[in-house]
Structures are given as C-alpha cells and as structure tokens.
Amino acid sequence: MRAARRIEEQGGLVVVDFHGCDSHGVSAVYQAFALLCAREKVRGALLKAGDQDADAHCALRDTLVTVARVAGIPLRFKLALVTSSAPIERAYRAMQRELCSLGCDARVFRAASEARQWLCGADLVPAPQNETPRVLAQSGRG
Secondary structure (H helix, E strand, C coil), X not given: CCHHXXXXXXXXEEEEECCCCCHHHHHHHHHHHHHHHHHCCCCEEEEECCCCCHHHHHHHHHHHHHHHHHCCCCCCCEEXXXXXXXXXXXXXXXXXXXXXXXXXXXXXXXXXXHHHHHHHCCCCCCCCCCCCCEECCCCCCC
C-alpha cells in the first residue's frame, strides 16, 4: 500500500508526510491514518502538508469523524497540523474546532519544529537523527 509508506513512527510520534502526494494520494493517506488511529494507541501525530489542493485535506476531517462517530472511538491524542500554504492553513483551521469537539487536541503550525515542540512538551525537540523510522501502516495493520 503506497499510502502506508507516508506514515512512520519517529521519536514516539506518528509522522505523516504529504510532500509529493497528489490529491488522490492525500485521501488514501488520511484513510490509512484514520485506520491506524482506530487500531493503535496514537498519542501524538504530526501531519506535514505538501503542495496539494487545500480541498484534498478535508479528507482528514471526514475520515477522523467517521472513525470517531461510527466506530465509537474517541480521538484522545494531540494532532499537530503543519501547513505549507495559506489555503491549506485555512482548511486546517476550519476543521480544527470539529476535531477538538471529537476529543482530538488539534493545533495548526507553520513549522514542523514548532509542531514537534508542542507535541513533545519540550523547549525544542529535534527530529531524531540516529533512529530509523518505523513504517506503521502496513498491510494487516492499517
């Protein structure tokens, strides 16, 4: 599954990177991420938008709402949304309130370093250098 390769564990966080993804790929990655949230104990996630059409990122809200409401799973984790453009920032901010109402502590950032800092609760937590990222969403796991 191609979408699964974009979801990794880095330093105890789920990191989703959309760079180089087309709009259809964004939807597939969000579906894989939502399945991971339903199957695993996600405590913190860092989502890094690429240069896609902002409307493609509405799939995040749709898939997480489905998981939370239909499957009855509360979203009890921190979600850092890193924007790459003003339109994507507006889309993320528009869905932020709804995600928070589902139990997800969602915040929007312009830089991944700020997002990682908030997620980890430290002054500044650099991305792990010596740790090999572990792909989380694979066939059979999401």
